[in-house]
Amino acid sequence: MNILITGVGGQGTVLTSKVLGRYAILSGKDCKLSEVHGMSQRGGSVTTHVRIGDKVHSPVIWEGGADMIIAFEILEAARTKHFLKKGGILLVNDTKILPMPCISGGAEYPEGLKEKMLEEVNNSYFIPAQNIAEEVGNSKSSNVVMLGALCRLFDFDKQVMIQSIKDCVPAKFLDVNLKAFEAGYERVI
Amino acid sequence: MDNKELMLTNKAIARGAFEAGVRVLSAYPGTPSTEIAENFAKISGAHAEWAPNEKVALEVGIGAAVAGARAMVCMKHVGLNVAADPLFTSAYSGINAGLVIVVADDPGMHSSQNEQDSRFYARSAHVLMLEPSNAQEAKDFVKLAFELSEKYDTPVILRTTTRVAHSQSIVSLDEPEDVRLRPYEKAPSKYVMSPANAIVRHRVVEERDCILSDVVNTLPINRAEYSRRPARMGVICSGIVYEYVKEALPDVSIYKIGTVYPLPIKEIQRFAQKVFQLYVFEELEPYIEDTLKAAGVKCTGKELFSVQGELSVAKIKEVFDKTPRPVPEKVPARPPIMCAGCPHRGVFYVLNKLKLTVNGDIGCYTLGAQAPLSATDSVICMGASIGMAHGFKKATGGVSNNIAVIGDSTFIHSGITGLINAVYNQSGITVIILDNSTTGMTGHQDHPATGKDIKGKPAPSIDLAELCKACGAASVDIVDSYDLKQLEAVIKKDCASTDVNVIIAKRPCVMLDKTPKASCSILGCKNCGKCLKLGCPALVKTDAGVKVDKTLCVNCGLCSKVCPFGAIKEAN
Numbered sequence: 001m002n003i004l005i006t007g008v009g010g011q012g013t014v015l016t017s018k019v020l021g022r023y024a025i026l027s028g029k030d031c032k033l034s035e036v037h038g039m040s041q042r043g044g045s046v047t048t049h050v051r052i053g054d055k056v057h058s059p060v061i062w063e064g065g066a067d068m069i070i071a072f073e074i075l076e077a078a079r080t081k082h083f084l085k086k087g088g089i090l091l092v093n094d095t096k097i098l099p100m101p102c103i104s105g106g107a108e109y110p111e112g113l114k115e116k117m118l119e120e121v122n123n124s125y126f127i128p129a130q131n132i133a134e135e136v137g138n139s140k141s142s143n144v145v146m147l148g149a150l151c152r153l154f155d156f157d158k159q160v161m162i163q164s165i166k167d168c169v170p171a172k173f174l175d176v177n178l179k180a181f182e183a184g185y186e187r188v189i
Numbered sequence: 190m191d192n193k194e195l196m197l198t199n200k201a202i203a204r205g206a207f208e209a210g211v212r213v214l215s216a217y218p219g220t221p222s223t224e225i226a227e228n229f230a231k232i233s234g235a236h237a238e239w240a241p242n243e244k245v246a247l248e249v250g251i252g253a254a255v256a257g258a259r260a261m262v263c264m265k266h267v268g269l270n271v272a273a274d275p276l277f278t279s280a281y282s283g284i285n286a287g288l289v290i291v292v293a294d295d296p297g298m299h300s301s302q303n304e305q306d307s308r309f310y311a312r313s314a315h316v317l318m319l320e321p322s323n324a325q326e327a328k329d330f331v332k333l334a335f336e337l338s339e340k341y342d343t344p345v346i347l348r349t350t351t352r353v354a355h356s357q358s359i360v361s362l363d364e365p366e367d368v369r370l371r372p373y374e375k376a377p378s379k380y381v382m383s384p385a386n387a388i389v390r391h392r393v394v395e396e397r398d399c400i401l402s403d404v405v406n407t408l409p410i411n412r413a414e415y416s417r418r419p420a421r422m423g424v425i426c427s428g429i430v431y432e433y434v435k436e437a438l439p440d441v442s443i444y445k446i447g448t449v450y451p452l453p454i455k456e457i458q459r460f461a462q463k464v465f466q467l468y469v470f471e472e473l474e475p476y477i478e479d480t481l482k483a484a485g486v487k488c489t490g491k492e493l494f495s496v497q498g499e500l501s502v503a504k505i506k507e508v509f510d511k512t513p514r515p516v517p518e519k520v521p522a523r524p525p526i527m528c529a530g531c532p533h534r535g536v537f538y539v540l541n542k543l544k545l546t547v548n549g550d551i552g553c554y555t556l557g558a559q560a561p562l563s564a565t566d567s568v569i570c571m572g573a574s575i576g577m578a579h580g581f582k583k584a585t586g587g588v589s590n591n592i593a594v595i596g597d598s599t600f601i602h603s604g605i606t607g608l609i610n611a612v613y614n615q616s617g618i619t620v621i622i623l624d625n626s627t628t629g630m631t632g633h634q635d636h637p638a639t640g641k642d643i644k645g646k647p648a649p650s651i652d653l654a655e656l657c658k659a660c661g662a663a664s665v666d667i668v669d670s671y672d673l674k675q676l677e678a679v680i681k682k683d684c685a686s687t688d689v690n691v692i693i694a695k696r697p698c699v700m701l702d703k704t705p706k707a708s709c710s711i712l713g714c715k716n717c718g719k720c721l722k723l724g725c726p727a728l729v730k731t732d733a734g735v736k737v738d739k740t741l742c743v744n745c746g747l748c749s750k751v752c753p754f755g756a757i758k759e760a761n
Contacts, residue, residue: 008523021195021357031195032323033357036299043726044525057435059323059356062502063515075520082515099523103730104561104721107521139740 002061003050003150006080007072008097009043012143015168016070017048019147022164023156024052032059043100045076068154070146072129073097078113081121090117090124091149093142125153125188132183138173141180148184158185196360198353201324202291203228204360205331206261209287210368211235213253215246217602218631219265220300221354222293226263227634230643239634239643242571242602243268247275247290251344254288255380257371259335263291266307267570271603276344277314281390282380283342286371287335290316294350296472297499300630302551302570304497306473311346311450312480315394317401318346318450319410320428324358326410330447332366333410341397341404348449350472352429352499402451410447413460416440423464425457425477425488430470430500437505452477454484461486468493472500527556529727530706530743532670532696533623536594537564538723538751539676545684546591548581550574550599553629553698557594561724565594572603575611575620582616592684593620597653598628598636605660612661612689619683620662620691622653623670625698633701653693663688670696673750699743707760708742709749711735714756720748 007013024031034049049061068089071077077092101107129145214237216226230237240246243264250262295301311318321327334345427446444460469478469490478490506512537557541564549565558565578593628634635641640650683690714734727741746759
């Protein structure tokens with residue numbers, strides 16, 4: 001199973017891949033993760049790759065090879081959607097963050113990206129994860145809201161996923177993250 | 190699965206060093222190699238350090254190894270350029286205890302200024318080079334590298350690339366070996382590389398090369414994996430490319446190279462005879478391909494793949510399965526940006542306003558080249574800002590309106606000698622040191638002017654102002670990076686002077702202080718767009734005027750200083 005996670009630096013893509021990696025280990029599977037550090041952390045696009053299976057070779061997912069894309073922002077979903085397999089699931093946090101070229105006037109944030117993706121990708125889900133995260137009390141936990149949604153959509157073992165979150169999230173943020181997870185799990189369908 | 194862990198390859202390298210009994214590790218931060226030293230400092234009780242640059246790091250490693258301790262030195266590919274001087278001659282002197290140099294290449298330039306291929310260093314320095322494909326191999330290869338280093342009295346290079354260094358895979362942990370300190374014996378003919386001694390040692394290098402060229406054919410890390418199907422197609426590969434081939438072409442025969450220098454030519458020749466068509470898949474230069482062709486092995490390589498960028502499963506499938514690669518949608522780029530509150534922002538805003546030619550350097554502040562700040566004219570390599578600024582002045586007889594801008598860590602890495610040169614050869618340049626008290630871009634490592642060592646313990650702190658004065662700077666002004674007025678005044682003063690002057694723009698990196706901050710507020714915005722010229726991600730343009738994104742704003746107040754209408758207020 002190949003899961004591509006994409007977002008803007010600071011949105012928690014790396015933590016999300018860490019939780020999924022932990023899930024794979026707890027499930028006794030082989031797993032490889034790939035992430036890029038350095039330049040990309042400074043508010044740029046960040047993409048991490050999670051591959052889970054009996055035997056995994058490439059740590060990197062290839063174009064047309066992702067079973068699922070979790071995008072924390074609409075433009076980033078559009079940027080990476082060619083990685084999706086035919087029939088793959090596109091799970092998008094229904095929020096826009098303007099990149100600097102759009103702020104400084106060098107480019108326009110494209111209109112109608114969401115509508116286009118809904119039409120192109122049969123299994124696409126746009127979730128107001130940002131709003132849900134704010135409702136449960138931490139605007140920065142939208143990544144875990146998305147994990148809840150993923151768990152439901154992909155039929156992951158909920159208890160194992162919760163354990164994985166417990167293993168990866170610092171204790172003082174655990175409560176709010178578990179609430180965010182539940183909210184994402186309940187609200188996706 | 191008690192002793193198994195999903196582990197970043199860089200951490201696995203650190204773990205390998207720990208298990209191999211490394212007593213001294215020295216490194217300069219550089220993506221994608223930084224986490225090796227960081228993790229070693231956490232895992233091991235042995236000495237770990239941030240060196241001021243890679244040359245010093247390698248000299249430390251050579252010293253430790255000659256003294257009898259297993260040593261590791263880590264850097265990114267361009268760091269090996271800096272360390273090349275000790276590298277070539279340490280191949281002559283040899284070592285005593287094992288010395289392993291880790292170098293991380295960056296095909297695709299995720300976080301680098303070039304795509305150079307470190308494998309050529311191994312060949313020209315005649316130093317054994319190993320290349321792992323994943324975290325487990327990385328840990329195993331480190332331990333093997335120390336054995337080979339000691340057995341053949343040579344430094345050994347372990348090469349990774351970004352996708353290996355920054356991927357995680359499952360690693361089995363072992364107990365650390367009990368490796369004793371080896372006795373040091375005085376041997377000037379071996380360790381004093383004066384011409385007479387070096388001439389003798391060069392012969393040793395050549396003999397060792399011949400021996401190793403044979404030995405590598407017997408090492409299990411070089412291996413053929415024959416397809417169960419009739420072997421028609423054979424692929425030679427190493428590192429991450431091996432993992433791509435296993436994924437993209439599961440039915441081909443593979444020769445997996447573990448020693449990229451020397452290559453196991455005899456074994457590859459045997460493999461070549463057993464397949465119908467032989468390919469070499471490699472990222473960057475046709476290093477393996479050219480070596481094999483020179484040895485008379487017929488193969489196809491770079492006719493199929495570019496020397497630029499990374500290979501991928503999809504690129505291989507496109508060539509061999511005729512699977513077309515899906516085309517990405519054309520959408521606006523999201524380049525990295527200076528954080529809200531970044532102390533570098535104001536400096537570049539002023540430099541842009543003053544229309545100076547800016548000779549920049551390597552670090553977060555390379556982003557000063559991007560719109561809307563658009564201030565920086567040149568970035569070449571670590572420390573080049575000062576040398577280039579001096580060259581600009583000399584080329585134009587002193588009238589060029591240019592200035593050097595360099596970070597604190599980069600200044601210590603290789604800016605000091607440039608400053609001494611400018612003073613000595615009297616170009617009258619102005620140098621701005623952006624002192625954010627950390628090595629920012631690579632993820633906040635300490636350095637000799639931060640007052641902390643790699644483990645976060647107190648350490649002596651170099652006083653940059655005193656250092657610059659000692660180098661001969663006529664004036665050194667320390668200015669708060671947020672104080673736009675004073676910055677502008679001091680820059681104007683120094684640029685009008687014919688002396689070499691230094692300005693230290695000082696304020697810690699905004700990411701070092703994670704306490705919650707108040708945010709600026711805007712009332713009565715006339716939408717003139719002046720504040721947007723700061724390129725701050727916390728300022729968002731709307732039809733109703735600029736708004737502050739309170740989740741990003743840290744109340745640095747720069748926008749309130751540039752607003753001509755006083756519409757933006759800093760929170761008190």
